[in-house]
Amino acid sequence: MTAVEMTLAQAPSIDLPAQPRKRARHLRSLLLGLVLPVGLGAAWELAVHLGWSDGRLVPPPSVIFATLWELARTGELWTHTQATVLRVAAGFAVGVVSGTLVGAIAGYSSLSRRVLDPTLQALRAIPSIAWVPLFILWFGIFEASKVALIAVGVFFPVYLGVMGAILSVDRKIVEVGRAFRLSGPALVRRILLPAVLPSYIVSLRSGLGLGWMFVVAAELLGASEGLGYLLMDGQQLGKPAQIVAAIVAFAVIGKTTDWLIEIAAAPLLRWQDAYGQQAGEA
Amino acid sequence: MLRLDQVGKTYPNGVNALERFSASIKPGEIVAVIGGSGCGKSTLLRAIAGLDRASRGTITLDGDVITAPHPKIGIIFQEPRLLPWLSVADNVAFGLDGLSKQERTARVTQALSRVGLADKAGVWPRELSGGQAQRVAIARALVPRPEVLLLDEPFSALDAFTRRDLQDHLLDLWADSRPTLILVTHDVDEAVVLADRIVVMRPRPGRLFEEIPVFLSRPRDRASALFEDLKRRVLTSLDQSLDRAVPDRQDQALTGEAMWW
Ligand SMILES: Nc1ncnc2c1ncn2[C@@H]1O[C@H](COP(=O)(O)OP(=O)(O)OP(=O)(O)O)[C@@H](O)[C@H]1O
């Protein structure tokens, strides 16, 4: 019944015949979602091809992919992606650790919540970009200020998620732990942690989303490498294809990292009443 | 021996929920606690469970003063309260500590088959019906082999048939190791079927009103005249405890199987 045992718990019986049908439906809805973007892209490609537009400001898909390919071939794409991913990873790590700690403290003890929460809520109300000048003064114009900005963006959703999750843990279930005489740490490990896990994962995902948003802001404001720099560079040199290529790279990496969290969490959340699954089937 | 000596409870908001409640309960005895809503039944049970401390008086089990949950005392709540992230088997094993994995598995398997759910060991709690979930909760409470088992309206959320089923089942399980049972209920039928002694409580403040011994042999026939007599006695006592006029016999017969407040 530790976290490990939890994941090893025998898989609940699954309705086997329903599986292939579910997959087919899933595939169909995926294809349905692709109709609009692929259709628009193809139409635009055709329009440029037929000379209806020169496609200079809005490059057609073929040009975008060519640009991406070129960037990848020269290794530039890799350097810039690496710089951006490292910044997000560092900021995300700092934001998650601090958000989790402070959120857990505020959720666990009502005294520290009353001390901490008003200040943090006030800070949260500040548009985070407003921190940039101050962070540059404090941390310099290089990596540290960018990482700090990303960390601030990640901190708040994680803090709120953890605190809210702890506050909303079912008192009745905690009482079961008490009735079986769990010690404080055992109560945390065997009851509180699994109970807050679902909303924690959600807050990690929204924190990561904000992390990606803030890395763009940080890099637009001055960087010599990174996908945000590619955006800036594309604007200054009048290369819209490079801008769109960078946007595509952002989208792909952002989606991939979100998906990684989802995949990593899935085995821990198998027990949940799968509302999302049912909604997806409907 | 479980002893309650002048137990009283005043909640922080000033509600005097329980006043001077004394009782001695022998090992293996089945006591049903019955009474109107808000007369302190849950308060009493939670104090014995060590979940809330009594404000006055003492509760002792074999000489141990109860101030916190005690290893020999188990509790079953009105809702199953299974942990949704543990399989049924892991839920049953939840209260088993310091046992080898083998021993643990053996006990869980036995407990689950004892409540007729051997085939549900690997299932998630959300896949159980209400009655099945409550049976898992019973297995979970019994598997550490408590000497005293407290039950707070354990079957009140179930339909009449399932409730009857589980009442018989509880007696069956009780016969295995004969723990002391203290059962809070709103159901007069349930009290008379299960209990050796029925404690009627009265409200504001909650205190003992009357104790009615049940000298019926087991298994008890719910349709027998003696059973009906006892039920009527309990109902009369309940009405008196609430300062209600005692209805005549005809009305009592219409009160039916379960009395709800
Ligand atoms: N946590 C609490 N804080 C303050 N007052 C409480 C608390 N729990 C119960 N009370 C009050 O104490 C009194 C007895 O409550 P208790 O829950 O013991 O009644 P009960 O006999 O179990 O009622 P029911 O049959 O409706 O479950 C009630 O007046 C109730 O309002």
Ligand SMILES: [Mg+2]
């Ligand atoms: Mg109650």
